[in-house]
Amino acid sequence: MQQSTVVIRSRRVVLPEGERPADVLVRDGRIAEVAEHGSLLAGPVTDLGATALLPGLVDTHVHVNEPGRTEWEGFATATRAAAAGGVTTIIDMPLNSVPPTTTVAGLAAKRAVAAGQAWVDLGFWGGAIPGNTGDLEGLHREGVFGFKSFLAPSGVEEFPHVQAADLEAALAEQARLGALAIIHAEDPEVLEAAPQVPGSHYSDFLNSRPDDAEAAAVAQLLDTARRTGARVHILHVSSAAVLPLLAQARADGVRVTAETCPHYLTLAAEEVPDGDTAFKCCPPIRDESNRDKLWAALAAGEFAAIVSDHSPSTPDLKLLRRYGGSGDFAKAWGGIASLQLGLPAIWTEARRRGHTLAEVAGWMSAGPAALVGLTGTKGAIAVGRDADLVAFDPDAEFTVDPAGLHHRNPVTPYAGKRLTGAVRTTWLRGRVVDTAAEPFGAQLRRPH
Numbered sequence: 001m002q003q004s005t006v007v008i009r010s011r012r013v014v015l016p017e018g019e020r021p022a023d024v025l026v027r028d029g030r031i032a033e034v035a036e037h038g039s040l041l042a043g044p045v046t047d048l049g050a051t052a053l054l055p056g057l058v059d060t061h062v063h064v065n066e067p068g069r070t071e072w073e074g075f076a077t078a079t080r081a082a083a084a085g086g087v088t089t090i091i092d093m094p095l096n097s098v099p100p101t102t103t104v105a106g107l108a109a110k111r112a113v114a115a116g117q118a119w120v121d122l123g124f125w126g127g128a129i130p131g132n133t134g135d136l137e138g139l140h141r142e143g144v145f146g147f148k149s150f151l152a153p154s155g156v157e158e159f160p161h162v163q164a165a166d167l168e169a170a171l172a173e174q175a176r177l178g179a180l181a182i183i184h185a186e187d188p189e190v191l192e193a194a195p196q197v198p199g200s201h202y203s204d205f206l207n208s209r210p211d212d213a214e215a216a217a218v219a220q221l222l223d224t225a226r227r228t229g230a231r232v233h234i235l236h237v238s239s240a241a242v243l244p245l246l247a248q249a250r251a252d253g254v255r256v257t258a259e260t261c262p263h264y265l266t267l268a269a270e271e272v273p274d275g276d277t278a279f280k281c282c283p284p285i286r287d288e289s290n291r292d293k294l295w296a297a298l299a300a301g302e303f304a305a306i307v308s309d310h311s312p313s314t315p316d317l318k319l320l321r322r323y324g325g326s327g328d329f330a331k332a333w334g335g336i337a338s339l340q341l342g343l344p345a346i347w348t349e350a351r352r353r354g355h356t357l358a359e360v361a362g363w364m365s366a367g368p369a370a371l372v373g374l375t376g377t378k379g380a381i382a383v384g385r386d387a388d389l390v391a392f393d394p395d396a397e398f399t400v401d402p403a404g405l406h407h408r409n410p411v412t413p414y415a416g417k418r419l420t421g422a423v424r425t426t427w428l429r430g431r432v433v434d435t436a437a438e439p440f441g442a443q444l445r446r447p448h
């Protein structure tokens with residue numbers, strides 16, 4: 001069902017070149033024209049006044065977990081949270097669902113269960129694990145956006161991490177296919193050698209996942225990328241210690257990009273309350289000085305994207321004290337639930353640091369769209385792109401109430417935080433997303 005023509009008007013339209021007053025003409029789900037503010041008279045006009053109009057966010061790092069662990073997160077709940085948070089495209093991670101997306105059959109299972117449940121557009125990553133190199137070509141043909149591997153244990157047994165020889169084989173095959181390898185980079189030997197002190201003190205957990213674990217893993221990965229020629233992307237960079245390695249590799253011509261996440265940019269180890277395992281993720285949230293270095297790198301264009309790494313579980317596995325758990329960081333599930341909050345969390349901090357909405361759109365929409373090759377349709381308010389749009393009030397403030405979020409389990413480290421910026425309306429391909437009505441998200445394939 002396609003609608004006819006609508007005009008969306010705002011005094012703050014966030015375009016690739018910056019913010020300005022404009023009229024955006026939407027026809028048949030696409031952006032047909034960006035014109036002077038107040039100039040378009042064709043069709044009904046939605047006038048946002050001073051509420052900003054952003055391109056829909058593209059979140060390339062979301063763990064939906066359905067089928068198999070739907071009680072952690074499912075397509076309906078995750079995509080509703082996405083839409084409410086201004087995210088109009090998600091790319092689903094290949095693990096924590098059962099089966100994982102490591103075979104064509106696993107991908108088919110995901111696609112079948114997601115059908116008719118997605119409020120936003122949805123694509124899939126494949127997984128590269130020991131022994132499945134022969135499955136990568138089929139998955140690539142089926143349109144996955146690339147392949148995730150872990151260099152350290154993933155946390156679920158059906159998705160084992162790769163050893164050096166597995167990584168070499170996987171990257172060689174991906175270089176041959178022209179696929180994008182996305183890597184969880186922590187070094188298992190460094191992790192094993194680090195002090196493992198269980199309990200509720202965040203500092204003990206932080207010491208168990210040192211900066212060196214990330215740096216050593218990234219160094220190993222870059223070596224393998226150099227040898228194989230594969231295009232690699234470092235997931236969820238937490239430690240600023242990896243930044244010089246990335247810079248050097250780029251200077252040497254290695255095809256490497258990196259992402260970071262709202263929790264590394266907006267939260268800090270110093271503020272994590274003892275026992276509050278909602279903050280547990282791997283790699284961990286580090287200290288304030290590290291956070292400043294990540295912001296400097298972001299400002300310098302060293303990160304391709306900010307993405308959520310939304311990876312929830314049930315509250316009992318988080319061992320949350322308010323659910324009767326022990327608050328033990330060593331044993332709690334590692335994953336942050338934040339899909340609906342990434343935009344206001346980042347905007348709150350970005351504005352404080354003097355950044356603009358256009359920069360935020362670059363980091364959270366254009367950047368991730370480019371990472372996965374979706375710049376033909378997503379990632380900008382520009383003629384010809386899908387009319388994936390977000391009305392965002394950059395001055396509104398609110399306090400995060402986990403019970404008011406759409407993701408499945410009411411757990412998030414942002415609980416009780418005061419954030420600036422509120423999503424008012426989300427359009428997907430020109431239609432307002434109404435989570436009380438029928439979902440109309442599409443399943444995407446990697447464009448050729």
Ligand SMILES: [Zn+2]
Nearest residue numbers: 063093309311
């Ligand atoms: Zn993840």
